[in-house]
Amino acid sequence: MNVHEITEQGGRSHAIQLVAKALTIAGWTGRNPEAVQHHIDELVAIGIAPPKQIPTLYRVARALLTTEPVIEAVGASSSGEAEFCLFNTDGQLYVAVGSDHTDRALETHDVALSKQVCAKPLSGDCWRFDEVEDHWDQLILRSFATTDGIERLYQEGSVAELLHPRELLSRIGVPFDHGNVLFGGTVPVKGTMTGAGFFRVELHDPVLGRTLACEYQIKVL
Numbered sequence: 001m002n003v004h005e006i007t008e009q010g011g012r013s014h015a016i017q018l019v020a021k022a023l024t025i026a027g028w029t030g031r032n033p034e035a036v037q038h039h040i041d042e043l044v045a046i047g048i049a050p051p052k053q054i055p056t057l058y059r060v061a062r063a064l065l066t067t068e069p070v071i072e073a074v075g076a077s078s079s080g081e082a083e084f085c086l087f088n089t090d091g092q093l094y095v096a097v098g099s100d101h102t103d104r105a106l107e108t109h110d111v112a113l114s115k116q117v118c119a120k121p122l123s124g125d126c127w128r129f130d131e132v133e134d135h136w137d138q139l140i141l142r143s144f145a146t147t148d149g150i151e152r153l154y155q156e157g158s159v160a161e162l163l164h165p166r167e168l169l170s171r172i173g174v175p176f177d178h179g180n181v182l183f184g185g186t187v188p189v190k191g192t193m194t195g196a197g198f199f200r201v202e203l204h205d206p207v208l209g210r211t212l213a214c215e216y217q218i219k220v221l
C-alpha cells in the first residue's frame with residue numbers, strides 16, 4: 001500500500017496521511033475542444049497516436065506516486081507535466097500539485113505504457129478543495145525545467161483551460177472515495193517539449209496568496 005505523509009496548509013497546518021489505493025491520470029482534459037484538437041494534431045505530426053476518447057483516463061500503478069526528491073528514468077527522453085492532483089482521504093477532498101512524468105520516446109508507440117513506466121511526483125503540501133472551489137478558475141499551473149544549470153519557464157496557464165474537478169470526477173465512472181488519487185491534466189508547453197535534469201511544478205492561488213510546489217531531480221539510469 002502506498003502511504004504518504006502530506007501537510008495540509010491552512011490556518012493550522014497539520015499532517016495527514018494519504019493512503020493511495022488507486023491512481024488515475026486524466027488526459028485530454030481541455031475545456032476548449034478546438035484547442036484540444038490542435039494539440040492532438042501536433043502530436044500526430046510527431047508520431048503519437050490520437051486518443052480513442054476525450055478525456056482519456058489512464059489507470060496506472062499506485063506505487064508510482066512519490067513525494068521523494070529524486071526519481072529514476074530510463075534514458076533522457078522523459079519529461080514532466082504540471083498537473084493539479086485530487087485525492088480523497090477519509091471522505092475529505094484535497095488538492096495537491098504533481099507531475100505526470102512521461103517517457104516521450106515510448107509515448108510514440110504506446111501512450112498508456114509511457115505513463116506506466118515513470119514515477120509520478122507529488123507535492124508534500126495540499127489544500128482542502130472546499131477552500132479553493134469558489135475561486136478555482138483563478139488558480140495558475142506552472143512548471144520550470146532546468147538543464148545544465150539554466151532554469152526556464154516550461155509551462156504556465158490557468159486551470160480554467162482544463163475541465164473543472166467536479167466535471168472531471170463525474171466522468172470517472174466509479175465513486176471517488178477514500179484512497180483515490182487523480183491527476184487532472186496539463187496546460188501547453190512553452191516552446192519545445194524536452195527532457196531536463198531538474199523539474200519543478202507549482203499550483204498558485206492568487207486569491208489566498210499561497211502556492212503548492214513539487215520539485216524533483218531526474219536520475220537517468
